[in-house]
Amino acid sequence: MSRQNPGTGGDQDSLPEPTVSRLPLYLRCLDRLYEAGSPSIDSVTLAKMAGVAAHNLRKDLAYLGNLGVRGSGYDVGPLREKITRILGADQEWKIVICGVGNLGTAFANYLSRSKERFVLDALFDNNVNRIGERVAGVTVSPIETLPEVISGNGSYLGIITTPPEVAFDISRRLVSSGVRSMLNFAPVHIDLGEGTMVRNVDVGLHLLMLSYHEML
């Protein structure tokens, strides 16, 4: 499951979390429309493309202010630019992956192929057999060197793909090194409190949501 902690670290000016979780979906669709040269899109079609309910889309986009709605449609270019800016997708983000097993390797390869502005910057592991190895064009470093390796300029986001036993320790090390926002794929719930953002993504929780729907 993927979630944010609604109870901690909240900014009063921030958008509602369900809206934040849908904006990236709209951006993906708007990117496609922009590439296809579509000048405008109506809310029902965009909602269908994004796989969300039209009333949610309209509510979400209303939060973003005056978006130049003409007739029943949105202007693709300005809306795409606005969401891009809100999500910080107009700047480069350096990604640090801790744990270069199958999952970490999969994400490293994904990022190296991605067109988005997430750049694989560093890989860490504590397995001596992996250290020094090149994965997706990046050399695996020992976890102890985390503070030095990520001390450069830039905005960092972390991905934790370690075994669950060490995930919390790794999350603390990331924060000590200045990485405040991270995805945790280890099957353990991490909450580092105010000023940090950990999105816990747990395949077991996703499967429980599927089984719920199978039970209906």
Added chain:
Amino acid sequence: MSRQNPGTGGDQDSLPEPTVSRLPLYLRCLDRLYEAGSPSIDSVTLAKMAGVAAHNLRKDLAYLGNLGVRGSGYDVGPLREKITRILGADQEWKIVICGVGNLGTAFANYLSRSKERFVLDALFDNNVNRIGERVAGVTVSPIETLPEVISGNGSYLGIITTPPEVAFDISRRLVSSGVRSMLNFAPVHIDLGEGTMVRNVDVGLHLLMLSYHEML
């Protein structure tokens, strides 16, 4: 990002999707409390353990009906049993993974170590070098054999960890073989419409939600 399609395939008697997404978190916590022998838990403590807002927890549990609240707390045993039953976690689910690259291998290993009632049942790939290989105790089968291999009794859930180009085709094959609910980890949005449930989990969308929070 992980999401369900709120606009399609909805059952009028089903719980709201945000509630469904939080129930597995409560179950994880209740499992721990049950193992620790705790007889009851108050809503504020349980919400904190689960990393959700207390008002959301109270709203969610109110949907589940009379849960034997005593004073300000919930009885751990009955609440755990109720959520277990609602989520279908009291029965066995057979998991079929399509695509045995790094991501598929990671999930296969995760499932083989998991204590939950999700049993790795079959692995499929179209790479001749992988077919016949044993991963997490299960032999990788050619994707063409999907209908025969999963024709047995039982409740199946699918996991798609193929390249994006073939993910939609694979999702259709799963449905043809009787698998209606699946997680899709390929970076492409799949919606198969009524009677099916595809949860699209996209690491790129999760990263966009992190960068949003870094921008605040």
